[in-house]
Amino acid sequence: MNFIEEIIEKDIENRKNDAKVHTRFPPEPNGYLHIGHAKSICLNFGLAKKYNGLCNLRFDDTNPVKEDVEYVDSIKEDIQWLGFQWAEEHYASDYFEQLYIWAEDLIQRGLAYVDDQTQEEISAGRGVPTKPGTESPYRNRTVEENLDLFRRMRAGEFADGTKVLRAKTGMSSPNMHMRDPIMYRILHTAHHRTGDQWCIYPMYDYAHGQSDSIEGITHSICTLEFEVHRPLYDWFCEALQIHHPQQIEFARLNLNYTIMSKRKLMQLVQEKHVMGWDDPRMPTICGLRRRGYTPQSIRNFAETVGIAKRDNIIDVSLLEFCAREDLNKVATRTMAVLDPVKLIIDNYPDHQTEELNAVNNPENPEAGTRIVPFTKELWIERADFREEADKKFFRLTIGKEVRLKYAYIICCTHVDKDENGNITAIHATYDPATKSGSAESNRKVKATIHWLSVHHAKEAEIRLFDRLFDSSAPDDNEDGTSFIDHLNPNSLIVQHGWIEENLTLENAEPHYQFERIGYFCVDKEATPQKIVFNKTVSLKQ
RNA sequence: UGCCUUGUUGUGUAAUGGUAGCACAGCAGAUUCUGGUUCUGUUUGUCUGGGUUCGAAUCCUAGCAAGGCAACCA
DSSP: OOHHHHHHHHHHHTTGGGGOOEEEEOOOSSSOOBHHHHHHHHHHHHHHHHTTOEEEEEEOOOOTTTOOHHHHHHHHHHHHHTTOOOSOEEEGGGGHHHHHHHHHHHHHTTSEEEEOOOHHHHHHHHOBTTBOOOOOTTTTOOHHHHHHHHHHHHHTOSOTTSOEEEEOOOSOOSSGGGSSOEEEEEOOOOBTTTBTSOSEEEOGGGTHHHHHHHTTOSEEEEEGGGGGGHHHHHHHHHHHTOOOOEEEEEOOOOBTTSOOOHHHHHHHHHTTSSSSTTOTTSSBHHHHHHHTOOHHHHHHHHHHHOOOSSOOOBOHHHHHHHHHHHHHHHOEEEOEESSEEEEEETTSOTTOOEEEEEESOTTOGGGOEEEEEEOSEEEEEGGGBOSSOOTTOOSBOTTOEEEETTSOEEEEEEEEEOTTSOEEEEEEEEEGGGOTTSTTTTOOOSOEEOOEETTTOEEEEEEEEOOSBSSSOTTOOTTSOOGGGGBOTTSEEEEEEEEOTTOOSTTOOSOEEETTTEEEEEOTTOOSSSOEEEEEEEOOO
8 A cells, every 4th residue: 555545545534525535637738648647647547446536637738838639639548548537527728717716816815916027037036945035026016906907917918928926925935936926927829728718827836726626636646846836735725715635746757768758758759769759669658559568567567666755767677577467468479580591391391281270379278279381491580590509509500409389390400501601591300290289299399489481471570679768867967968869779670570471450469479579569550561560578588 | 055855675665663575677496389478496675873662664863865946837
């Protein structure tokens, strides 16, 4: 049980909020969701589910300059794909009128004032954390004057940046957020939902808590950097005398070998370092989806990393473990040869084709079996043969035996080479008595390798992804480098390999395990003419 | 150098005054027609110093370290 669950269970025990739990996930629609958001989504929706409560989706859309419907749509898609459904869909912008009414109320009660200072003057007046700030010369305007000015701000009489509405919290708090914080700024910018209805927009601090309050949120969960905002959150709820949700902060997710800043992810997309927000190397939810991660694996990951208040950097190997753990259960097995070399079974009849049975998923007998054709000429993985094998190598080498999966035990005899010494073909003989499933098939061999019939295999493009950055902390700029400097030049390698003939775009399963290689899924760019696979994650080595 | 928060194996996370546990990673072995899976075993830890207590990761105290905060961003 994490510390938030402890708080909630105590609240339920004390019948706080009538023992109800109502959370919310409050993204700003200014970018795509990433794995860090997934942690927050799983937390908020998970808590609601665990305690028979509700979880809303609320877009924190108070800054029209950065926000767009494109992001609203992608956020909704990603949350649903992760397997969650919100109780209510809201937008902070739906509350603009209520927020405005409350602002006038605060003015009338002498708790807010219009300030004509420039941005620089306000910043200077705020002072520094170690010393109190100074009061604005406009701080003591009359209620009437403030009301008149604020109404004219709304009416559009003033230019951007010429006036703001500030709360009167005092100028000497050691918490900088409590030094007469700005509530409204003038922004003659169209909003993606309210159009040009407004030219003043509330700040986060004057919108978030109130939105929570309006929706009857009981536990307002956010990340650590909002800790210093909590006194303000509380101040507004108390000043307005409205339902007061409890803000609780937890540590955001950090993953090594990647970055999590929306701004920087946006830069990768805009500067075309990646194919887009859904590039399989991106830590975005849509990127992970395209990469072949299952929603279950991401939920498991979010559960496994836990919830606490200390800063953390999770090892990507945990994410990969979660992917393998789930994929092992659900992925359809198939044989694929990524880096082919020809294997010729010299003593196998020239024009014979045998139909062999292959298991679709050993973890799930219900997945059944399929037929794979076996012939004299096969593709095998170049790495499965070595001329000079050490003690640790127990696959194919001259004079040694291996089993061809679902087929026969073969013994390597010799190899053909071109003038440069590169192996062009490997020759072997097979033992007909060792056919899989036959009475004498139980002879032990050191290894089993996968293969494909040259005459039947189909070509496919296979995209092998590695981590996007070659530094475990690409965002650490202490040496003067930027995350762009740490991009891994080998993060995408495109190979043209061979797949089983029965695997087509039309009948493709959502997830495959290429036996002995890794987990793969069909990419959205695949066509019936050219099927394209993405590597999700390799098998454990 | 003001205020807030946080320090538990390599990485995360439990233990709420009573045997420092779990997961990942690592290592070793068993099984295996995937060097996968599964199973077994195993290395490594309470930031430091004092104090309270029969007993401290936990309480007190003094340090130290890390992170956050001085946007008309969220």
